[in-house]
Structure formats: C-alpha cells, structure tokens
Amino acid sequence: MMTTSHTRVDPAKLDRIRAELGSIDRLHLLEGWDRLAPEQQIALVAQLEEVDWPEVGRLIQSHVLNKPEFDLPEKVEPAPWYPYLPPASMENRYREARELGHTLIRQGKVAAFTVAGGQGTRLGWDGPKGTYPATPIRKLSLFGCFAEYIDNIQKRFDVTIPWYIMTSPANDQATRRYLREQAYFGLSEDQVMMFPQQMMPALDRNTGKVLMSGEHEIALSPNGHGGSLKALHTSGAIDDMKKRGVEQISYIQVDNPLVRVIDPLFIGLHAMDDCQMSSKMLPKRDPFEKLGNFCLIDGRMTVIEYSDLPDELAVEKGDDGRLRFLAGSIAIHVIRADFVESLNTRPGGFALPFHRAEKKVPYFDRQSGRVESPLTPNAVKLETFVFDALPLTERSIIYETSRADEFAPIKNADGPDVLDCPGTSIDLQVRRAADWLDRAGCPVPRKIDGAPDAMLEISQRLAIYPEDLKPIKLPDRIKPGASILLA
Secondary structure, three states, X not given: OOOOOOOOOOHHHHHHHHHHHHHXXXXXXXXXXXXXXXXXXXXXXXXXXXXXXXXXXXXXXXXXXXXXXXXXXXXXXXXXXXXXXXXXXXXXXXXXXXXXXXXXXXXOOEEEEEEOOOEOHHHOOOOEHHXXXXXXXXXXXXXXXXXXXXXXXXXXXXXXXXXXXXXXXXXXXXXXXXXXXXXXXXXXXXXXXXXXXXXXXXXXXXXXXEOEEEOOEEOEEEOOOOHHHHHHHHOXXXXXXXXXXXXXXXXXXXXXXXXXXXXXXXXXXXXXXXXOEEEEXXXXXXXXXXXXXXXXXXXXXXXXXXXXXXXXXXXXXXOOOOEOOOEEEEEEEEEXXXXXXXXXXXXXXXXXXXXXXXXXXXXXXXXXXXXXXXXXXXXXXXXXXXXXXXXXXXXXXXEEOOHHHHOOOOOOOOOOOOOOOHHHHHHHHHHHHHHHHHHOOOOOOEOOOOOEXXXXXXXXXXXXXXXXXXXXXXXXXXXXXXXXXXX
C-alpha cells in the first residue's frame, strides 16, 4: 500500500467509483472524503476497487432487503458413492483407476490447490491458519504438511506439481512472507502461485447499507470458499495451468494435516468417469453431524446443508440399518480446469449462487465517531460455497474416504469434549502413525483403552501410505511413553 503524502487519487478513477456507487445508491461510502488524509483516500479507493459493486447492488435487493428461503425439493435421494475399499466386483476398476491417476500425475496434468484465506484467530494463533503448528513432535505447520506430501508425490512420479494457494487480503502478505522464510519447505518458488480471493462488504441487515469498520475502511469479509473458483480465473491461475498442461485440480482446504493432497485413486475414478467435479465423503458419525449431505436432486449431484435436511430424512435408515443420507461432505474435490473456466465465462457472470449469513459485525458510526460492537446480529455477510458447483456438472462421482486415514481437521480451539481441535487432530495423527508402524512390524505400546502409549510422528516426505514403511529401518522396540519421529 502506498502511503507517500504527496500521492493523490487519480480524479478520473474517483469519478468512475462515484458513478458506480451512485448507480446503486451507495455514495455514503465517500462521505467525509475531504477530511481524509491522502494515504487514507488511497486505502479507501483500493478497497472500493476490490468489490464488484453492480453485483453487490443486485444482492442487496435479493439477499438483504429480501431473505431467500431454502425450499427442499419434493424428491431428494441419497447420492451413490464408490466405497473406500472395493468389493470384489470392482477390484479391476479400482486398479485401472489408480493406474490412470498415476499416469495423469506423471504427465503433469494434476495441480494442487489449497484454499487458505483464514486466520488462526479461533485457535488463538496470530497469523494465517496455514502457519499453525499442526504435528505432534516437530510442530510442523499445515502448509509444511501439504508441502511434504507434494514433495513425496513429485519424487514418486518424477514430476513437478504446481501448487496454487488462495489467500485473503488479510493474510496474503503474511502467507507469502512465511513461505519465503521457510524456503517453500523444499519446493521450488516458481511452482507455487498465491493469490487473494475477492472480498464482499458487510451489509446492514435492515437497510442494506454498506458498513464501515473505520472512517476510511469498509467492513469486508471473504466471499466464501466458492470464491476460490472465481479467484482461480481472475488471478490468472487457470491461464497458468493451461501453459503447464494441467487438466485436473486437486482441491483441499487448509485445516487438515492428514489430507491426501494428491490422491491417485480418487483422481483416476473421477477421470475414468469423465467428471467435471467430484468429491470425497465421510460416513457421518450420527444423523446430525455438522457435515453437508451429498444428495441427488433431479439426477444432479447436490449438497444439502445439515441445517436444511429435515430431521425425518436425517434419521432415516436403509435396509442395511445404516443411515440413508450417510455421505457427509468434507470439502475435498477434484475439479477439471476447463470446468472452472466455464463457471466464469457463462453469460450473466460467475455461476455460483450467494448465501446469506446474519452476523454481529462491529461498525463505524459517523455521528459518534466510534466503532460500535453490536450485541445481536446486525449485518448480512454474503458467501458462495464451492459445493454449489456440483449441480452444474454433467457428471460427478463421490468417493468414500476413512477418518483414520485422512481426516484430522483443526477447526476449533481445544476444550472439554471439543472435536476437530488441535488435541483431537494430534490424537488422530498419532493413532494413524501407530497403526502404520504396527502393520510394518514395529509394535507400538498401548494404553488400557487401546490408545498408543507413545508420541509418534511420520513425515509425509517419508511415507504417505503404510506400505512406504516396509523398506525403512524401524526401531526394534518402542518404549511406553517414548517420543518417536520418523522423517
């Protein structure tokens, strides 16, 4: 950001912004313009230029002054999926899919994409969430976990995997600085491309007025993880993929240190069925686990939020005694690059719908000159969800994964009975390491409840599958309470 006192906003640029704001009756954002210092004017204009104001004007009418209601379609069916382990009848198909995945990776047709716009605030961490120390012994960051996995895949297939990282304006510079300081965890700088997602203004829930967080600052928030599919296009990442020959994008979010950043079997199943976008699922712990539900509506793959699925459907069971709506969404996808391009180049603009969320947003009150902190929701935030691209596909598959194998998310701060927090993630990472060591012939001491009686960590640079440990010299014996790092 430029702060030199003699720099001024280009008058033509200011006139253009005035006209754009005037067209949607939002000129209040420039009230007090003449009282602002030049650097404050520049900062405000930079924020104003980040926002698609015609789009905001439409959304104020449709999502703020009017409240969209979710109407459950009359016929909702649970989506089918490929099981985690193939039945005998599908073993050949899985073998062919895995080989196809290997071929696509080896040919440089697969890229990694990490959505990492969040801060670590909820975890008490002062920095981008991707910098949070996630592993049991080394305290390797989430970014470090992903980089080690990518490095393993690169060496396995003798290929360079491009890694695209979507940040947010709030953490973009800190993320870039962190990865530079870490020397990209051994990856090449030119294979990593970072770009921030678009921001959306917070809007007064009663009037639709754009809220300010300060005299020269709009109250902005990211446009949701669905905005990642827009940012891939607007940032030039899709053009970069075309130059590199990338056809498939392996999409993950930043919170899971065990995620398979590039999964050959999943990629192969997706490509074999000629899908535009596919997803991994977890069998839900219980009917009301807070995961979206994979469903078919008019034959189209759809995710229905846990809060929108009626209780009578959530608890319904099939003939096998399992939940009918068992497949929970965990935000792991494979997406064809040309499909992302099509979402952004359709008539009418970006294809994904916005969702309304009512939030408490502190705001600057011009009359008092103070920032007010509301006690009840006063604002509407507008977000897009990545899974809303699924109904726009012609073909889409679901592949089941295992909690024990690749799901140890860090979403919440530690606390009694809290799930998906650093403590539960460490526990799951240690349990997976113990299971792998046991299978490799290195018994791990156990507590009375069966939990490992040791602190264990296996670098993903060393092993991403249990069989990777077989040729490695392992300890003859692990003592109870030991701390063992394999790297």
